[in-house]
Amino acid sequence: MEDRLIKAMADLDEEQTLAIVKELIESGRSSISIVEDCRKGVEIVGQRYSNGEYFLSDLIMSEEIFRMVMELLEPHIIYENPPNGVPIVMGTVEGDIHDIGKNLVVYLLRSNGFRVYDLGVNVPPAKFVQAVNETGARFLGLSVLLTFCVGSAKKVVDLLKEVGLREKIKVVVGGYPVDRVVKEYTGADDYANDITQAIKIFKKDL
Numbered sequence: 001m002e003d004r005l006i007k008a009m010a011d012l013d014e015e016q017t018l019a020i021v022k023e024l025i026e027s028g029r030s031s032i033s034i035v036e037d038c039r040k041g042v043e044i045v046g047q048r049y050s051n052g053e054y055f056l057s058d059l060i061m062s063e064e065i066f067r068m069v070m071e072l073l074e075p076h077i078i079y080e081n082p083p084n085g086v087p088i089v090m091g092t093v094e095g096d097i098h099d100i101g102k103n104l105v106v107y108l109l110r111s112n113g114f115r116v117y118d119l120g121v122n123v124p125p126a127k128f129v130q131a132v133n134e135t136g137a138r139f140l141g142l143s144v145l146l147t148f149c150v151g152s153a154k155k156v157v158d159l160l161k162e163v164g165l166r167e168k169i170k171v172v173v174g175g176y177p178v179d180r181v182v183k184e185y186t187g188a189d190d191y192a193n194d195i196t197q198a199i200k201i202f203k204k205d206l
């Protein structure tokens with residue numbers, strides 16, 4: 001863990017953040033650990049926004065810096081396994097447009113050989129179910145960042161049950177507010193709120 005990177009990200013210091021990331025890449029630090037530090041930094045951005053210290057424009061700024069970090073990291077993210085082609089449907093649930101974390105998970109799953117169908121953001125339950133049906137996916141990944149959108153994830157699971165597809169697919173819910181309680185409430189099979197855990201979950205059932 002690199003405290004100065006977390007701090008630079010939390011302070012929205014673009015220049016410093018990018019300089020530290022470049023330095024860490026050169027020193028051979030793993031891309032995953034760099035991303036995790038940046039995630040911790042934006043978590044602090046979120047806390048500062050909650051307590052009125054930061055504004056919406058600052059959330060937007062954090063997105064922009066994160067995007068630039070990802071551009072630096074992408075060429076260094078190592079392709080770990082040969083393609084297995086296992087299909088996964090993934091998207092951010094209805095009402096929610098956060099996608100930095102989801103995109104990261106999608107990117108890493110693809111680089112681990114999965115065939116990911118990314119439905120984007122604000123995805124209605126019926127669209128998830130249609131995609132599961134059409135692609136024969138073995139996994140469904142639901143990203144939720146807003147607590148008031150947790151219900152949207154539950155609706156997807158309920159609809160899967162209604163149309164008889166629930167037993168055929170493993171549902172994984174992920175995102176900042178997601179914990180065991182959210183997993184139980186939505187009826188998902190598993191959950192993750194960090195990248196290492198996220199990839200492990202998909203790999204363990206191969």
Ligand code: B12
Nearest residue numbers: 046096097098099100101141143146147174175176193195
């Ligand atoms: C950047 C940001 C934004 C950006 C989003 C840009 C984008 N393209 O995504 C913008 C500015 C658009 C935004 C808007 C809003 N935001 Co906002 N945002 C954030 C912030 C600061 C960072 C989120 C982020 O990208 N984190 C970095 C990524 C890498 O982490 P992550 O998303 O957690 O993903 C990781 C894991 O969770 C996991 N994961 C994620 N998805 C999935 C899916 C699966 C299947 C798996 C297995 C794992 C997994 O893997 C990822 C990698 O580690 C958070 C603060 C926070 N603590 O999260 C607030 C936060 C989520 N936002 C918040 C709010 C309130 C809003 C707004 C309502 C603000 C407003 N008044 O308009 C709007 C909502 C818009 C909407 N309808 O969705 C609140 C939510 C509070 C709550 N209790 O619900 C937060 C928590 C800030 C806060 N503390 O108040 N936001």
